[in-house]
Amino acid sequence: MQVDVGVFGATGYAGREAVRLLSVHPRCRVAFATGRADGHVSHEEGLSRRADAYLLALPHGVSGSYAETLRASFPAAAVVDLSADLRLPTAAEYAAWYQHQPPAPALLGRAPYGLTEWSRDAVRGARLVANPGCYATAMALPLLPLFAAGLVEDDVVVDAKSGATGAGKGPREDLLFCELADDFSAYAPGRSHRHIGEVEAALFAATGRRPSLTFCPHLLPVKRGILATLYVRTPHPAAALREAIAARYAGERFVHVVDAPPRLSDVAHTNDSRISVHDGGPGRVVVFSAIDNLGKGAAGQAIQNLNLALGLEEGLGLPSLSGGRA
Ligand SMILES: NC(=O)c1ccc[n+]([C@@H]2O[C@H](COP(=O)([O-])OP(=O)(O)OC[C@H]3O[C@@H](n4cnc5c(N)ncnc54)[C@H](OP(=O)(O)O)[C@@H]3O)[C@@H](O)[C@H]2O)c1
Incomplete structure (x- = not known):
């Protein structure tokens, strides 16, 4: 039986990617897609459309209230919110971080933070999931293990670069x-x-330790991809850190520890994460x-996350250069 998924924000970059992935998903189909464009239903009309599940790819400040409305109207449906709400x-x-009140304060703390490799038990069967941010995913996957x-000190420096789709489709000078082509800026x-x-x-939620992050994002003149370089302080050799990360993700389909620094082209158009670990001089290790x-x-x-929430095999329909499409 096919699962009907409503995609909110399908005219945006993240929502469009969700529609693209769902269109070749073996068990899901797009029931409707919202946006101000031909072939889409309006965002407001989507709120009254019944589906088995919903993906919300709407701006923060808006998305949370859509999640609240859908939860109240269709309590049996699974909702995955891609925004920060x-x-x-x-x-x-x-x-403190968004300079306005959350649109759905009653839902805070009630949705598992869906960094899937760390939260799959909570996400399995969940009706509401908070999907992590892009930079946050790139940072948290190596830092959590x-x-x-207990291999690194709290003080972490992250120098990260993102393709321009990370900023969304809204017009900006x-x-x-x-402005973007042949240039590079922080x-x-x-x-x-x-995302700090x-x-x-x-x-803090996963380990009881709160790191002190220095995070510098940069805008790359490419469409998609994030490469984060993390500088961690540690008394241990790089090999010990590599081993800890590799052991934590052993058997994972989408997270892979590799020898050479990963390239954006290794992960573009996939659900993969690639991590490499290198000596950074005395007391320091560098992680890509x-x-x-x-x-x-x-x-x-x-x-x-949607697959898990719906009781489907977790990797279904997701492209991986390492594991292939499930
Ligand atoms: N881009 C990324 O790499 C990325 C990564 C992780 C998470 N996210 C999160 O995913 C969400 C979508 O990001 P995006 O980059 O795809 O943004 P985007 O390209 O700017 O698209 C935003 C979408 O939201 C709709 N929208 C805008 N204002 C709205 C409003 N007031 N009410 C209802 N709908 C509205 C737009 O539809 P119309 O303009 O057609 O009305 C569009 O479909 C954001 O919360 C973002 O933080 C994005």
């Missing part, structure tokens, strides 16, 4: 082709990027982490 545990933390094993300096709060909260921001960083992980 359900990711932080408290309204105070949300307001290192913090859980700095995203014009002539943005959100200081402790201003919101998300990663610190996720690490690559994902596709629209794949494992958004729509791919959302469908991984």
